[in-house]
Amino acid sequence: MAKNVCDLKSCFLCRFCLNDWLPAIAAARQNFELKRGQQLFNEGDPAKGIYFIYLGIVKVHKRWGREKDLILRFAKAGVVVGQLGLGDDASYPVSATAIAPVVACFVDMEFFESTLSVNAGFSRQVIKVLANDLQESEKRMRNLAHMPVKGRVAQALITLKNQFGITADGYINIDISRQDLASFTGAAYESLFRMINELIEEKLITVSGKSILIADENALLRLTEDAGL
Template sequence: MLEAGHPCGDCAARCRAICSVLENDELKTFRKSGATMRLAAGETLFYEGDPARSVYSLARGTLRLTKMLPDGRRQIADFLFPGDFLGLTLEEGHSFSAEAVTPVEICRFSSARFEAFAAIHPQLERRLYALAAHELAAARQQVLRLGRKSAAERIASFLLMLAGREQDSGSTTKSNAREVFLPMSRTDIGDYLGLRIETISRELSAMKAQKLIRLASTQRIEILDLERLEDITAGETNVPGCVCA
């Protein structure tokens, strides 16, 4: 629990952020070593190839990591949510562009200052290692999702991933624990899952018809049958009317 008046006291991502392992005084020092940035939806935090001189902790909003393919197509590598950490790399430049899907608030630290602070706070280094391991596991899941899963399996796993993120953030309650918020567009989802927009719409309609989900709005989906959605993700059942690509 942060003390009254703490500069990070109103941070909704506090429990998930890399700085969650720091005590009050340590967190104050850490916060003072950085700065707060705000971006409007559509603005770019950094471009692919830009010098990697800063690291970032996402406090509010959603970012997407994108890469342009040689033929001009866009691939979304990941969506980042409050508490996620980005920018740390062994390369001189960023491998992806980071763009705001929604208005975002970000804590920015120079890479040199962050590394110096982490060197004398081993709990921060351990937290960074855990985040890196989680990111590697997520990257492997995405390779599996794109390489072997059907369209229905990709969308089901995507919805479950988002539902899990909302639960981890503490933004859900018992009454809405299975409600999923989609701040990104259908085009974004398609570029992340490797699917056409028409396929996404068709798959969601089929899941709705089977009473697996309810389309509350274009940005809100309620999961009605969690177990069957998990079975689809695992490839143990099919959704009538769904296609493979």
Template sequence: MRKNTNCDLQTCFMCQLALKEWKPAIENHRKNLSVKKGEQIIKEGEPVTGVYFIYSGSVKVHKKWGEKDIIIRFATKGKIFGHRGLGVENSVYPISATALEATTFCFIEKEFFLATLRVNHELAFNLMMFYAEDLRESEEKMRNLALMSVKSRLAVAIFHLQDLFGLDEQNCISIDLSRQDLAAFTGATYETVFRTMNDLVQEQLITLIGKKIQIRDAKGLKLLTAEIP
């Protein structure tokens, strides 16, 4: 990791919601860092030291599930990660976090962040809402894993990635996601996802341009996501 002195107060989840009077304290306690693509920021099982706020780039939040590695969610500009495990004494991170691309972020130590929540009620409220949404998405993902076919889960994943990362000038989802990561996010093996992707291409629902995905028939692909009422 490399130190970075830049700070984006306009996009940081914490700085946007913190009291104006508290921001000098944040300035004194924050540590801005930069990582390269593929660099691990958090390792599952390590003691919780603090939380992270992304200024630019993106991160995959993942964990071991038996012998598999599953991606729980993605964190992008302005979002928080490393928050799981907060509030429990001598806790460890239940997840890992790895940069999907060159990423800059702010690190705030656990003790100062908890003190910030006690003082900044708007920030604490919005963090509670974030936890609620995070839990809802996790429960929905578990339901999909149990009840949906791989093809339907893959369709759900593709739309989620489009919503999160947007489209580039070629109308492709704007993230170079490896097939291994797509499989880990879908909750299936690499081989199964590879075959299913080819099926979607043959059915003219998507087009592949390198590692990028372009939705060709949004209506047809959307029908697959309605497998569960």
């Protein structure tokens, strides 16, 4: 296996670019650093390339009106962002914003495309990422349509736990604002708030500051099944 370009063990890009491509990648890539709240790109921006998250966490979200938005997914180290620019539309249909300090490596779209055209293994991986994202997206879409807020909160917490793991004392290992949690659930801030309270009452979760601990994962899971999925 080729040496990593970007010193990240699980870098998506590096894993699938063979040796001959390494110099080209090294030349093509370009690093970005972002503080919490800064945007990698914004909805509507021309899609100039793809970003590989090197460090930190990015939320991928889509606006509605002036105030509301929906968080579609989170991307952490080793994950690719901006792949939607690969569609027919030449502009990003979503925004990507850092929710923890981020280092991302940018790869120009042209270079990315040319890599796709000669590296089948890499293409296959991109296809897999897209297919997985699409699966996830369609599942959440169904949930948004039919699952009540409480179940969606439960689902969101489980998703976060699976994606970010837990700390030594059991709390979900992500520092996320309630506002973002609400956006991720697809619910109003206050609704999320009340649901969190209910979950605490029912002893399914514990909260300390911003951190959340899942106390009874099975019960949470049951909330996501409801009508006997």
